[in-house]
Amino acid sequence: MIADLARRSARIATRVEVPAQSLLLLAIRVCWGWRFFQTGLGKLRGIEQTTAYFAQLGIPLPGLNATMAGTTECLGGLFLLLGLSSRLASVPLIFTMCVAYLTAEFPALRGIFSDPDAFFASAPFLFLFAALLVLVFGPGRFSIDHWIGSRIASRVAMQSPSASPI
Secondary structure, eight states: OHHHHHHHHHHHHHHHHHHHHHHHHHHHHHHHHHHHHHHHHHHHHTHHHHHHHHHHTTOSSHHHHHHHHHHHHHHHHHHHHHTSSHHHHHHHHHHHHHHHHHHTTHHHHHTTTTOHHHHHHSTHHHHHHHHHHHHHHOSOSSSHHHHHHHHHHHHHHHHSGGGSOO
8 A cells, every 4th residue: 555655656756757857947948048148148249348357367368268258158058048959058158157166256166165155156156057957957858959859769769670560
């Protein structure tokens, strides 16, 4: 009786978990993909100011790095938003946020254990966290990645020898 109840509960939880996970990933991708896009676009539109800020931080080749950071955030944000090559797009976004911590937010990074509130409150944290979630869990069902994967899987299944009625 208890084992049956546990099995039924597990089946119900699985039916709820997968759509809920995909909806959460969709919300993360849309919200933070759009934020990445806007932030990157802001860097590119104000490239002179961004370059000056990067130079002030001591980042080498500030013009090139400002353009790369803005382009990475802009395009990576669009890819996250659409759910297209999401895991691949999250890698350079994670790298960009790590560089942000190492340069603009170094005091918060240095104090991660002594003052964790400063680390979690710094600007790159939620961007980094969102990109890490997409890297680890993927884009979810409500994405172009999932749609492409489903199409490929159905074509492979149709072409496999086990699908033939012999």
